[in-house]
Amino acid sequence: MIQFADVSRSYDGKVAVDGLTLEVQGGELFALLGPNGAGKTTSLKLLVGLLRPDCGELHVCGHDVVGQPRDAARHIGYVPDQPFLYDKLTGREFLEFSAEMRGLDRAMTRRQIDRESARFRLAPFLDDLTETYSHGMKQRVVFASALLHDPDVLVLDEPTVGLDPRSVRLVKDLLREFARGGRTVFMSTHTLSVAEEISDRIGIFHRGRLHFLGTVDELRGIRCSHNASLEALFLELTEEEEADGSASGCPGAVSGTAGEPRTDVTELGLPPFAPLPVEEEDGPR
C-alpha cells in the first residue's frame, strides 16, 4: 500500500528525512514516533504529495506520489495536525464540498455524511459555521471528511491531539477497525500510549532517520526490557542516540547518526532546581 524507497528530503541544506526506506502493507496500522523535529511531519507531507522528495521514490497503492499526485490522492484520507476548515461554511457544507471533489454523487454524499456524522457525533453542530467550532469539533469534522470516500490509506498527523477522552477512544477503535478491514493506517504521534495500544508496527524516527522498525514486543526484546513501557523504551533509545550518536548495534536499529553530547544544566550557569521550603500550614489555602 505504502512504499518509501530511499526517500530523502532536506530543508535549506538541513536533512529532514534521510534515505527512508519503508513498506507498509494493507491491514496494517503503522505509527511513526520520534521527538520534535525528527522528520515525522515531513514524511507525512511527502506521503500525501504536499512535499516532493529530493531523491527516492514514493508510492501509494501503486501510484507514484510525485508523478501521479491525483491518482495517489484518491486513495488517501489525510488528517493534518492543524485541521483546516473554511470558516464561512458549515460543517455539512464542508463535507459536501469534500465529497464533490472526490466525485461522490448526491445520494452517496448524503449517505456518507450521515454515516460519519453518526460516527463522530457531529449532528449537534454540523449545520453551524465552522468558525464557531472548538479544536476538537474541527478535528472530528476533518476526520469525517478524510473518511467520506472510504480511502485505502489513512494518513494522520497527531490524530488524538485536542480530542476529548471519548473521542480519543472512538478514534482508536476506528483506526483498529479500519486496519482490520484490510486498509492501511499511517500515523505520526507523540502519544506513545496510543501507539503502544493500537499499532501493529512502530517506527522510531530521529534526526531524519529510522532508528527502529518493528513491533513494540520486538523493541522490548532488543532492549532486553520485557516489562518496560513504550515510553521508557522510546526515551532510552532516543537519549542513547543523543549521548553517543549510535543505535548501540541493536539488531532492530536501522542506522545511526552522530549525536551531540548532552548538556549538564549546571554548565549553563542555571541554578539547580531545589525543593521549595515547606511552610507550616496554619489553615486551608
Next chain:
Amino acid sequence: MNSDTDSGATAAARLSWPAMPGMWAAEPDDFLPPEREARAFWWLRCRIAATLMRQTFRNARFRFALVLALSAMLWGALFWMALDGFQFVRQGIGHAATHDLTIRAVFGTFFGALMVMLVFSSGIILYGSLFQSREAAYLLAQPVRTQRVFLHKFQEAVLLSSWGFLLLVSPMLLAYGIVAEAPWYYYLLLLPFMVAFIYIPAALGALVCLAIVYWIPGARLKVLSLGVVLLLAAAIWTAWSVIAGPESDMLTPDWFREMLGRLSFTEGRLLPSWWLSSGLLEATQGDWSQSVLFLALMISNALMGRQLAIAAAGALYRPAYSALCGQHRQRWRWPGRRGGPWFDRLLLALLAPMPAPMRLLALKDLRIFRRDPVQWSQFLIFFGLLLLYFVNIRRLSYDVYYVGWVNMVSFLNLAVVGLLMSTFTTRFIYPMISLEGRRFWVLGLMPISRDTVLWSKFFFAVGGATLPCCGLVLLSDVMLRVAPMVILSHQLTCVILCVGLAGTAVGLGARLPNLREESPSRIAAGFGGTLNLVLSALYIVAVVLLTAVPMHFYQATRSTSTMDALRGSIPLDTWLFWWLGAGTLASIVLGILATAIPLAIGIRAFRRLEF
C-alpha cells in the same frame, strides 16, 4: 547517498523548464470531469460570499454603510476632479491634435502606472494565497487538478487586486466620456475594456510569482525587494524628469511640449495601457470598429495570459510549493551589542524616567512591530511618498503662483499627515489590546498592574506617532518657507493630534476588544476599528480647523495689501490674535479630552476585562 551530486542534480533539474501539461489533458474516466470540478469551486465561492454578505448585513451594517458611503464619496470626488480636469484641458488646449496628444499622454501614464501596480499586487496576493495559506495545503492534498487550484486562487487575486483599479478608473473614464461627448457605445465598451485590461497584468503577476518561487525560492524576498526598489526608483526618476527644469518655464507652452515628449515612453505600441487608451479614444471619436479591434486585441491577450499562467501553474505550482516549504525563514539580525540593536537601546533611554515594567512592555511592542514587515511596510511607502512630495514641494512653486495659499497648503499637509497617522493608530495601535488578550496569561501572571499595560501602550503609540509626524510637518513647513510662528503652531498641533489619536486608539482598543480574532487587520476592520477611524478623522478635522483658520487669516493680514484697508477701519490684528489664541487653547482642550476620556473608559473596562 551522495548529497553533493544529488543536490547538484536537483539544482540542474530546477534550472530547466519543466514539462507543461495541458490544462485538461486526457485522464482516466473516473476522475472528476473539469466542468464538475469548476462547478464545485464556484459553489464554494458562492457559499462563502453568501455567508459573508449575510453576516455583514446582520452584524456590521454600520461598517458596511460607512464603507459604501466613503467609497461613494471617493468615487464622486474623483469624478468631479476628473470632470473639472478634462474640461480645463478641453478649454485650455484648443488645437485638436495637441488635445488628443495630451489626453493620450495622461491616459498612457495613468494606465501604465496602474498596470505596474496591478502586476505587483496580483503577484503578491497570489503568493500569499498559493504558497502561504492553509487552504492551499488542504486543496493540494485533494485529488483535484493543480491547475484548478491555481485558477481558483487566480480569480480571487484578480478580484482582490482590481477593485481599487475600478474605483479609480471608472469615474475618470466616465468623466472623459461626458466631456468628449462620446457616443453611447463608449459607455458600453468601458466595462469589457477595463476587465480585459485587468486580466493582462494579473496574468503577468501570476507568471512572475510562480517563476520566482520555482526557480529562486530562497531569494524571493530579495528579488521582490529589489523589484520594489527599482520600481520606486523608476517612479521617482520619471516624476523628477517631468517636473525638473527651470521654475520660470513651468506651465508655458515650451514646458508643456517638453513634458509631452518626456511622457512619450508611455505610448509604446506593445503596451496594453496604450491599447486601452487608444481603444477608448477611438470610441470617443466615433470610430467604433477601431475601438472594437483594440478591445479584441486586449481580450485575446488577456485570454492568452490566463492560459499561459494556467499551463505554467500545471508545471510549476506543486514543485514550487514543495521547494518553498524547504526554505527556513532566516531573520535578519541587526548588528548590536548585548541588549539589542541601537534603536531598542534608544527607546529604553528615551523611556528612562518611566518605571521598568512600562519600558520593557514598550520595548516588547516595538520588537513585535518591527519584526513584522507586513505591518509597517505599507506605511513606510505612504510616508516615503509624503516625504518625496514635501522634499519636492518647491518644484510646485506654490510660493510663486499661489502666495496667499502657502499657509493653507501647509495646513492641508498637516491634515494629510494627521489622517495618515489616524489610519496607522487604527491599524496598529487599536488592535494591540485585542491581540494581547490571546496571550494575556503571559502578562496576567506577572507582578504588574493592568493599568501599566495600558499606559505602556499609550506611551509607545505617542512616541511612535509624534516623531515621524513632527518631522514630516517640519519638513513641509521649511520647504514652503512659512513663518516661524506657523511652524511653531504646526508643531504644537502635531503633538496635540498624536497624543489624542494615541489616547483614542488605546482607550477604544481596551473598551471594545475582539479577543477571538488573531489578525490585526480584521480587528481593525471591525466595528471598534471603524469607530476609531471615524472619531480620529473628526478629531483631526476639528483640531486643524481650530488652528488653521485663524492662523490663515492672521498671516493674511500680515502679507497682503488687500487687508490694509480693513486693518485701518477695525482692530483686525488684535481680534485675530485673540481668535488664534482661543483656537489654539480650544485645540489643546480638545486634545486633552480626546486623550483622557477614551483612556479613562479604556482603563476602567480593561480592569474588569476577563480573558
